[in-house]
Amino acid sequence: MFEVTEKPLSVAEAVSAVSKRTCGALATFTGVVREFSRGKQVSYLEYEAYPEMAIAKMRQIEQEIRDKWEIEQILIHHRIGHLEIGEASVVIAVSAPHRRQALEACAYAIERLKQIVPVWKKEVSSDGSFWIGMGS
């Protein structure tokens, strides 16, 4: 359920991967490359990861979530490499018996991902390129 991949991400596949007959609720979050950042027109992004540690930290996030909420399944897929505007950089999907568990766990997962999962992006615009830092 955890991947760091150069392939395009699919919310539909994420949803179907976490679906179970015991789930009443399914929440997803998708991070998308925006056209504008800090007032600048973005041409594209380059994502890079420390893949083995990224997967280890995604597992840690799952464990933290299971300690807090009753969920069924969680999936986190992060894309790396060259991303165009409008493409998904990260997809998170959580299934749970009830809606609050799914929604709260999904929101928690993206917050923690920003904090502890080693993935970087280089923003390429007409001004040049910049590595973008934590919490952005």
Added chain:
Amino acid sequence: MFEVTEKPLSVAEAVSAVSKRTCGALATFTGVVREFSRGKQVSYLEYEAYPEMAIAKMRQIEQEIRDKWEIEQILIHHRIGHLEIGEASVVIAVSAPHRRQALEACAYAIERLKQIVPVWKKEVSSDGSFWIGMGS
């Protein structure tokens, strides 16, 4: 962006409907028919709506959300008619510039939907059938 329909719902279509180049974040919520409810094995559900009022109340929810958060687009599709276990009864998708807006607006939408959108479900199990009430 608001529908009450007998056709199967698609999270993928919902995601693509709310996507915009100015969005960095996209959150979805899907309600799914569960196999068990209150300890009983469910055979299937029948959903019924007051469609015109349901759409009006979905519009009201959009307005409430736009008063609270900066979002781009919101979609709410509710299915009615005969639903089997594992099928989606409701799909909500919200796109926004930033993640908290999308996630908070999505969670708010499903809470409000439960409160004010006139949709009912009849749970059919081996024990008979029951109309299920508010907040369930």
Added chain:
Amino acid sequence: MQVQVKLFAAARDIVGQGEVSLQLTEGSTVGDLMEHFFTRYPQLKAMAGSLLLAVNREFAERTVKLQEGDEVGVIPPVSGGGHV
């Protein structure tokens, strides 16, 4: 005056139809309309405390006065979504 009443879910099951056209005296309220149903359908009266009413697709108190052509919705406790 004539009003259109729409009944849903358990309320429709009790009344046996989802749509009823009713002739009311001028000045009748939503509450007066409901008394008409409660008299005929004791089972509906049993759930009176939890019924919501709508006039022209907006939730309305029982004190609201009805007008010619109004659409009144009889709304048992709402439940959208899955078992969530």
Added chain:
Amino acid sequence: MQVQVKLFAAARDIVGQGEVSLQLTEGSTVGDLMEHFFTRYPQLKAMAGSLLLAVNREFAERTVKLQEGDEVGVIPPVSGGGHV
């Protein structure tokens, strides 16, 4: 002892490679290892305050003692997801 150092993003750009194998004296800490890089790469030293370090894929303080075969990750401020 030998350790493997992995550098990412801006740190890799400064050092010019993503992976470096280093021979250290026994008892060296993560901090000692970083001093090695800071001496050679002043630009990396300039971002020392914001660098995170990992040993065997777990975040680690600079006081942690390294062992033969350890993998050390040099992690500039992390940013996953989109501009969100």
